[in-house]
Amino acid sequence: MKNTGLKEKHTQRPKLHRPLFALADCNNFYASCERVFNPKLRDRPVVILSSNDGCIVARSNEAKALGIPMGIPVFKIRHEIARHRIAVCSSNYTLYADMSNRIMKTLRLFTPHIEIYSIDEAFLRLDSLTERDLRRYASKMRDTVMRWTGVPVSIGIAPTKTLAKLAGLLAKRDPLGVYSAAESLMHANTSGPETSSSFLNEIKKIPVSKIWGIGRRLAVTLNMQGIYTVYDYMHADPKWIRRKLTITGWRTFMELHGTSCLSLQELTLPRQSIISSQSFGEPIDSFIPLKEALALYTARAARKLREQHSTASLMQIYITTKPFGSAPRYANSAIGTIDPPSSYTPALISRASTLLESIYRSGFRYKKAGIFLTGIHPEGMQMRLFDRYDVRERQIMQAVDVLNRKWGRGIVRSAAEGTLQRWHMKQSSVSSRFTTSWDELLHIVL
Numbered sequence: 526m527k528n529t530g531l532k533e534k535h536t537q538r539p540k541l542h543r544p545l546f547a548l549a550d551c552n553n554f555y556a557s558c559e560r561v562f563n564p565k566l567r568d569r570p571v572v573i574l575s576s577n578d579g580c581i582v583a584r585s586n587e588a589k590a591l592g593i594p595m596g597i598p599v600f601k602i603r604h605e606i607a608r609h610r611i612a613v614c615s616s617n618y619t620l621y622a623d624m625s626n627r628i629m630k631t632l633r634l635f636t637p638h639i640e641i642y643s644i645d646e647a648f649l650r651l652d653s654l655t656e657r658d659l660r661r662y663a664s665k666m667r668d669t670v671m672r673w674t675g676v677p678v679s680i681g682i683a684p685t686k687t688l689a690k691l692a693g694l695l696a697k698r699d700p701l702g703v704y705s706a707a708e709s710l711m712h713a714n715t716s717g718p719e720t721s722s723s724f725l726n727e728i729k730k731i732p733v734s735k736i737w738g739i740g741r742r743l744a745v746t747l748n749m750q751g752i753y754t755v756y757d758y759m760h761a762d763p764k765w766i767r768r769k770l771t772i773t774g775w776r777t778f779m780e781l782h783g784t785s786c787l788s789l790q791e792l793t794l795p796r797q798s799i800i801s802s803q804s805f806g807e808p809i810d811s812f813i814p815l816k817e818a819l820a821l822y823t824a825r826a827a828r829k830l831r832e833q834h835s836t837a838s839l840m841q842i843y844i845t846t847k848p849f850g851s852a853p854r855y856a857n858s859a860i861g862t863i864d865p866p867s868s869y870t871p872a873l874i875s876r877a878s879t880l881l882e883s884i885y886r887s888g889f890r891y892k893k894a895g896i897f898l899t900g901i902h903p904e905g906m907q908m909r910l911f912d913r914y915d916v917r918e919r920q921i922m923q924a925v926d927v928l929n930r931k932w933g934r935g936i937v938r939s940a941a942e943g944t945l946q947r948w949h950m951k952q953s954s955v956s957s958r959f960t961t962s963w964d965e966l967l968h969i970v971l
């Protein structure tokens with residue numbers, strides 16, 4: 526922000542730092558989505574399983590309080606599940622993605638300057654607000670998201686993104702779900718970080734590993750230097766940080782001191798590669814179902830390509846058996862060009878099938894397949910003089926995408942994807958696609 530250098534003698538309150546970032550973070554997002562449509566799950570421990578019902582990927586506060594660790598295979602905690610009546614849900618990404626879209630759309634009404642950081646987190650710029658309005662505005666955002674979607678969010682506010690992340694952690698503990706570090710850091714730049722404030726007291730208790738961008742491994746190195754908390758990091762020797770932690774660590778250091786180095790990434794650049802892969806619910810031991818599974822993943826990757834208005838010119842596919850165990854093992858991959866570059870699902874599926882034929886070996890039980898697209902170009906770009914960009918193909922795919930968006934994913938699909946799809950991932954207790962499929966709307970019996 527531009528500093529005019531003018532001293533404002535008449536203002537009642539000291540000015541807040543600019544810029545001002547807010548981090549809006551959904552509380553236990555997956556569990557909260559499940560609870561919106563199934564009130565029986567409220568006030569009860571809830572865990573969500575990975576896409577193959579294998580491990581725990583998300584937990585409600587109650588499940589966290591019981592000490593259920595993240596990532597643990599579900600069979601290892603069968604006893605706890607029974608003893609504490611823990612609700613176990615398969616992951617329902619269709620529902621979570623749609624709920625996420627609704628939440629982000631709601632947040633966007635409060636400011637056009639928004640960076641969607643992950644499925645359940647967004648950074649927002651709130652520069653124009655005064656100190657007095659800040660909390661009120663954040664509370665209003667929170668209430669609106671709650672009323673319109675049913676998902677609770679916490680909002681942390683601070684002059685940098687790194688500090689906003691920390692404020693977000695503190696907001697989780699706040700009964701109103703809002704924490705502003707903007708006010709407490711008001712004087713930080715003028716009288717130095719020694720300024721006593723509730724925020725600075727709080728960060729003496731937060732472990733250094735919780736700082737955005739500092740992973741567990743780096744935290745170990747820092748601990749060996751006697752740096753245990755966020756506060757310690759802020760007071761570490763700047764020269765040491767610069768030398769040992771390079772520019773990234775230095776940027777974090779500056780951000781913790783209230784100097785914004787990371788800006789809002791409002792534009793999402795097209796991805797330069799697209800991956801679609803999955804483990805099968807049941808191993809596949811013959812060619813046809815393997816080809817069908819690969820066709821489905823290819824169709825998904827092609828849809829992602831079209832969403833960002835791109836085409837791909839290079840494809841890699843791979844297949845693999847279980848990497849361990851006593852059964853015979855085999856894994857292989859094949860690369861091929863896509864000529865001309867395309868996002869046309871049938872063309873990509875036929876290319877993937879040819880590649881699969883070249884590496885498929887019978888006599889194995891395959892566990893996983895995937896596709897990787899790269900050599901990404903903008904749609905409609907003519908690569909060579911005689912390349913023809915097929916308008917008809919594009920119109921067909923547009924129609925398919927519209928229908929699938931409207932009536933549910935997969936309503937129109939390639940015959941190559943098969944109809945039985947026995948290899949589909951295991952999801953024994955998946956909730957309905959309440960918000961994206963007419964057939965699965967919530968029924969209320971009076």
Ligand SMILES: [Mg+2]
Binds near residue numbers: 550551552553646
């Ligand atoms: Mg979250």
